[in-house]
Amino acid sequence: MHSLLVHNDCTNMTDVQYYMHMHIQKNVSLAKYSTMRLGGEAKFFATVKEKSDIPHLLDWAEERKLPVIMIGGGSNLIWNDKGFEGLVIVNKIRGYKLEKENDKNSYVTIGSGEDWDSAVAKTVADGLHGIEALSLIPGSTGATPVQNVGAYGQEIADTLVSVEAYDSHSKKFVVIPAEQCGFGYRTSRFKTKDKGRFYITELCFRLHHKDPEPPFYPSLQTYIDEMGIKKFTPKTLREIVIAVRSSKLPDPKKVANNGSFFANPIITKKQFNVLHKKYPKIAHWELKNGNIKLAAAWLIANAGFKNFHDAKTGMATWEKQPLVLVNENAESTSDLLLFRNRIIKEVHAKFGIELEQEPELVG
DSSP: OEEEEOOSOOTTOOSSOOSTTOEEEEEEEOGGGSTTOOOOEEEEEEEESSTTHHHHHHHHHHHTTOOEEEESSSTTEEEOTTOEEEEEEEEOOOOEEEEEOSSSEEEEEEETTSBHHHHHHHHHHTTOBSSGGGTTOOSBGGGHHHHTOEETTEEHHHHEEEEEEEETTTTEEEEEEGGGSOOBTTBOTTTTTTTTTEEEEEEEEEEESSOOOSOOOHHHHHHHHHHTOOOOOHHHHHHHHHHHHHHHSOOTTTSOEEEEOBOOOEEOHHHHHHHHHHOTTOOEEEOTTSOEEEOHHHHHIIIIITTOEETTTTEEEETTEEEEEEESSOOSHHHHHHHHHHHHHHHHHHHOOOOOBOSEEEO
16 A cells, blocks of 8 residues: 555656645555445545545546545445545544524534444433434444434434535535435435535534433334333433344444345335235334335345355354344455345345345445
């Protein structure tokens, strides 16, 4: 790995050059920049701590006709074995600001490079309700609106006010109101029509000075009943979520994984009725629009992949949650994809349902 500080004139690139005081490295392994710990190398690699560095890095890459991707903790992406033939920017933009609106609500502005769970912990410490059910979700704050991250009855779209980002089309910083983010179930405009256009630098949330109230998400309520918990605060709910998540999901710092690997499929009531006749115990939820959300974990387990360990690829499903694929000793992303494809094929063959991968495959 060669360390570079790169400047405008790159025709005779040497090991140490200067461009806007930005440190750019060459041929960096990307395996440690995905929690699945697989993948090739980045041709160029940089870290940003100030949002003002983003336009300069993008200009530098544009001059050289290089693709660019900005990442956070790597919890929701998988690198291809061939790596990334462009510039990978790691987002380390910090910041946490609390501004009281009134006795009922406060605005919280968070830098996109902040660790998400640490940011949630700060809001809870400030006595704020609204994102505590999203505790222990790995990754950076800036990644959360892309997927419209959600868990246990809360999602980013519920409390987000706006997104600040650098718009690579207009080449200026913009503030995008939440209602213009195109949020849907595990999706947004940042994941679909405007993928790669915006480089998110800051999020603003409107959180509440009140305690969470029942009814709670079923798995949380089960834990609450078992523990006999009667009083609920943001801190209490965070502790409950952490306990439930820890009992079911592996810590990506200890076990290589991307969390939930597949989205829960959504089908019509008519499709569900056909499936339900054949599989009366199929796990599902009814949605407000009349459609049915199926539990991908149930489909995977009942397709034969519960606590499944594949010696051929070195991949497995997590013992307590088959929705999580873990890298036990895989040697390449190709191994992961072989295992993924096998699960998709078997689930489709048995249930006629096409599973969709959640983490993004890059490269």
